[in-house]
Amino acid sequence: MAAPLVELQGIAKTYGSGEAAVHALKDTDLRVYPGQVVGLLGPSGSGKTTLLNLIGCIVEPTRGRMDLDGETVYDGRWLKSDLRRLRLEKIGFIFQFHNLLPFLTAEENVAVALDLAGVSGEEARRRARALLDYLEVGHRGASLPSRLSGGEAQRVAIARALANRPRIILADEPTAALDSGRAGMVMDLLRRLALEQQAAVLVVTHDESIFGRFDHAVSLRDGQVDLP
Amino acid sequence: MNLAVRDVRHNLGRFLLTCLGLSLLLGVVLSMIGIYRGLVDEALTLVRQPGADLWIVESGTRGPFAEASRIPGDHRDAVARLAGVAAAGSLTFQSVETEHRGRTLRLYVVGYEPGRPGEPRRLAAGRPITRSHYEMLADRRAGLEIGERVRLGRDVYEVVGLTDGIVASGGDPVVHMTLRDSQRLQFELDPPAARRELARGGLPAGLDTVNAVVARVLPGVPEARVAAEAARWKHIAALTQGEQEGLLLKSVVEKARRQIGLFTALLMAVSAVVIALILYTMTMDKVKAIATLKLIGAPDRTIVALILQQALAMGAIGWGAGTLLILLAKDHFPRRLLLLPDDALMLGAAVLVLCVVASGLGVRLALKVDPATALGG
Numbered sequence: 001m002a003a004p005l006v007e008l009q010g011i012a013k014t015y016g017s018g019e020a021a022v023h024a025l026k027d028t029d030l031r032v033y034p035g036q037v038v039g040l041l042g043p044s045g046s047g048k049t050t051l052l053n054l055i056g057c058i059v060e061p062t063r064g065r066m067d068l069d070g071e072t073v074y075d076g077r078w079l080k081s082d083l084r085r086l087r088l089e090k091i092g093f094i095f096q097f098h099n100l101l102p103f104l105t106a107e108e109n110v111a112v113a114l115d116l117a118g119v120s121g122e123e124a125r126r127r128a129r130a131l132l133d134y135l136e137v138g139h140r141g142a143s144l145p146s147r148l149s150g151g152e153a154q155r156v157a158i159a160r161a162l163a164n165r166p167r168i169i170l171a172d173e174p175t176a177a178l179d180s181g182r183a184g185m186v187m188d189l190l191r192r193l194a195l196e197q198q199a200a201v202l203v204v205t206h207d208e209s210i211f212g213r214f215d216h217a218v219s220l221r222d223g224q225v226d227l228p
Numbered sequence: 229m230n231l232a233v234r235d236v237r238h239n240l241g242r243f244l245l246t247c248l249g250l251s252l253l254l255g256v257v258l259s260m261i262g263i264y265r266g267l268v269d270e271a272l273t274l275v276r277q278p279g280a281d282l283w284i285v286e287s288g289t290r291g292p293f294a295e296a297s298r299i300p301g302d303h304r305d306a307v308a309r310l311a312g313v314a315a316a317g318s319l320t321f322q323s324v325e326t327e328h329r330g331r332t333l334r335l336y337v338v339g340y341e342p343g344r345p346g347e348p349r350r351l352a353a354g355r356p357i358t359r360s361h362y363e364m365l366a367d368r369r370a371g372l373e374i375g376e377r378v379r380l381g382r383d384v385y386e387v388v389g390l391t392d393g394i395v396a397s398g399g400d401p402v403v404h405m406t407l408r409d410s411q412r413l414q415f416e417l418d419p420p421a422a423r424r425e426l427a428r429g430g431l432p433a434g435l436d437t438v439n440a441v442v443a444r445v446l447p448g449v450p451e452a453r454v455a456a457e458a459a460r461w462k463h464i465a466a467l468t469q470g471e472q473e474g475l476l477l478k479s480v481v482e483k484a485r486r487q488i489g490l491f492t493a494l495l496m497a498v499s500a501v502v503i504a505l506i507l508y509t510m511t512m513d514k515v516k517a518i519a520t521l522k523l524i525g526a527p528d529r530t531i532v533a534l535i536l537q538q539a540l541a542m543g544a545i546g547w548g549a550g551t552l553l554i555l556l557a558k559d560h561f562p563r564r565l566l567l568l569p570d571d572a573l574m575l576g577a578a579v580l581v582l583c584v585v586a587s588g589l590g591v592r593l594a595l596k597v598d599p600a601t602a603l604g605g
Contacts, residue, residue, distance in 0.1 A: 058523065058600045088525025099520045099602050101231075103238030108229065115229045116525050124229075144238070160524070 003070055005167050005200035006032040006055055011064030011074075013050050013223075024050040026223045027064070034167070034198040037191050037213070039205060042220035048204045049172065051220065055202065056091055056170050057083040069167045088117055092161030092199075096173035098153040100145035106132060106156045107141035113163035131159040135189065151182040158189060162197070169193065171203045180209050187213045231521075231530070232537035235514070243542070246506055250546030253502060254579060255553045257495045259561070261571050262554065264488040266564035271397035271481050274336075275472055278319065278346040280442035281451045282307075283467045284458055292321050292439035293397065293472075294479035299464055301411070301436035304341075310457055312449035317344030318438040320410040323400060328378050335370060335403050336396035337380070339410020345442045348404055354389030361409055365389040369401035381413045397480045399563045411435045496578065504586035507539050511590035518594050519601035528595055535590045543583035547576045 013025040025047045032038050040048045053059040054066065057073065057080075066074040069090050073080045080086050087093075100109045110128035111121075119127065132138040135155040137148075145153055154174065161169055171190065175183030187203075187210050194201045203214070211217060219226040236243045275293065283292075284299065284307050291297020301318055308316040320339035325332060340346035342357055348365055354374045357363045364385040366372040376387045385405060394402040405413075415435050417425060445454050455466035467475065477485075511518070518531055551572050558565040 053600050056523070058598075084522075084525050084527060087523065093523055093602070095520075095602060099516065101517050101520065103231075103235040103517075108234065112229055112231070112521075113524050116521075116527075116530065121229065 002034050002198075004031040004033050004067070005069050006030065006202070007067040008055070009065045011051075011054060011066060012062045013047075013054060013059065014062045023223050025054070025061075028223075028225055030218060030225075032168075032200040032202060034200060035194050036215045037187075037194050037201040037203065039203050039211065039214035039217035040220065041205065041211065041217050042226065046220040047223040048220055050223075052170050052172055052202065052204050055168070056093065057086055088113075089164060090167050092164070092166035092169045094154075094158055094161045094169065094171035094174045096176045098145070098150075098157040098177075100148075100153055100157055100160070102145055105142050105144055106137065106148065106152075109145070109156055110159045110163050113160050117164045128159070128163065131162060132156065135159050150177050151185065154178060154182070154186055155189070158186070158193075162193060165197060167199055169199050169201045171201065173205055173207070174203060175205065175207050175210055183207060183210055184213075230537070231534045232541070235534065236538060236541065243538075244545075247542055247545040247549060250499070250503065250506070250542060251549030251553060253495070253499050254546050254550035254575070255557075257492060257499065258550055258554045258567070258572065258575055259558075259565060260488055260492045260495065261575065262558065262565035262567045263561070263563065264485060264492075265566035265568060265571065267397070267484055267488070268477065268481055269566050270395045270399065270564050271476055272473055273394055274338075274396055274402060275476050276469075277348065277394055278317070278340075278442045279349060279444065280345055281445045281469055282313075282443040282455055282458070283469070283472045284316075284441040284443065285439075285465050285467065287461075287463045287465045289465070290467075290475050290479065292319070293476045297439050298437050299439075299441065301407075301438045303464065304344075304438070304441045306461075307441050307443050307458060310443075310454055312445050312454045312457075314444045314446045315345050316441055316443040317341045317346040318407055318441050319346045320407065320414055320439045322410065322414045323396070323398075324380055324413070326378065326380055333370065333378070334400050335366075335380075336398070336400040337410055337413060338402055338404050339407040339414075339438075340404055341407045345444050348389075348391050348394065350391070351389045352392035354387070356389060357404070357406060358388075360406060362386060363388045363405065364409075365391055365404040367391045367394045367401040367403065369393075369395055370403065382416075382418070383409070383412070385409070393564075395564070397476065407438070408435075411437065496582070499579070500582050500586050503539070503543065503583055504589050506542070507535065507583075507587045507590040508593060510538065511535055511593050515593075515597055516602065518597045519599050522597065522599040523602045531594045532591050535587050535594055536584065539583040539587035539590070540580060543579045544576075547579045551576075 008028055008030040011028045015022045015024055040051060042048050054061050061074055107128045110131055111124040114124035114127055129141060132141050135158060137152050137155045140148055140152055175186055190201050193199060285291040286297040286299050289295050289297045304316050304318045318341055322337045324337055325334045362383060362385050364387055366387045368390055372387045374387055377384050396402055415437055445451055451468045455468055458466035
């Protein structure tokens, strides 16, 4: 089996200190391999979003070790000086409410991620168009997010997440705002991407209708992996 | 990809309305500067109009503009005979108010001797005064036409010529008439008052009094030397043109200058607060978008550029529209509004600096936005 794209060893996160300390995540181990779609399940406050923020290098762990794409990025301290760059190159984010920039067209929303990575304007546009076509929303490229349906907006958001060919895709409730039909389509799409691009996909969800679509699911409770 | 331009394009109506509001504010700032410039210019117009090198006034006074000054009319001949003096002329100055065509007309009357220093050097229309009495030259600001007859005091004067842009430091339009007429207007008592004066044993009031004598010196002759020569007469004082202008600005315009300067500074402070609040609000509206940009890897400079470019665009458009507005409206102001290109450019530069400083609040907020804000609802 290939090396894991995401590997967490004893990762913990505590907010505050002393009596006010909140242990959001306790000694968590996790491995996600290329091509896998992993579900992060659990009730509210169980630590799902904290785990996603830690893997997305948005929040600093309190202790433990984290390897992303074969590179140790945290081992008691951050080992990468430019976490922004790391996010830009290796991680794609998909949000619950798509979070498209309201002042950019669908095509520009995808191109902006490429632009930030240093891809020249015309090339960024060309690749954005190709991605939108791939996700079957190419015909809405000139539309503003306010003119897109929920499913179209979510596909544009996925196109943006994929723009820089990330190895790790983090999706926070990607189907929460969609009906079951569109939710299924989005999950099919994520699986296709995981396989075609050999990416690791982590999906935080409460949506029971998609529980069966994961390669495996990690259940969290009170900041700990809830072993069956 | 320029995010600032796209954001502006997306909220174009709101952005333009904001710019319009700012342009009105900056227009007021610019008009205050213009009013001050106009005030100084108007005050100096009157004192420069005679083209004099020396002002001979009553000793111990700083007249005739800063305070009252009266000297005997025959002093003109004495001054004219001083070594180095090319020509001299007597002048009177007086504010009058009269009813004309159903409205109150406030004028500043200057009496001069035709053919001597003090005569208006350029007429906009009509002819110079050619008769000894009852003719006058009026400034266009008075709203009088050539041929119109106006009662001033006990006499009626006919407008025979028009000047342009000669007003007193208070903004009243200037009318010129012969020295004799102006002396009668200023010093002659009404018959009942004159009779009473005679009855109480007083002497008949002499009319040959003037407020100042102006003189031009010969080329190459230092004004200060002639002034020192004139000042040997103890009952008069001599001021050079430069000293007269300085006195006028210090005593007549100084308070107005400070008042306007303070008001302009307050307006600039208000503008800074308004710009800062607008930028802060605009940034608040974009918190989610900024968090998303940060999360997908946008560097801080991209976020700062987004806010700063919008701030500068707002400042530039506000300044441009404000300047245009004042250029179009300046002739409708009751007092002269003098817009100098340097003042407008200085204000533009100040506004841009202000925008950069004021955007600090928005930039601070943007840089503090947690990328994690983009996750979740």
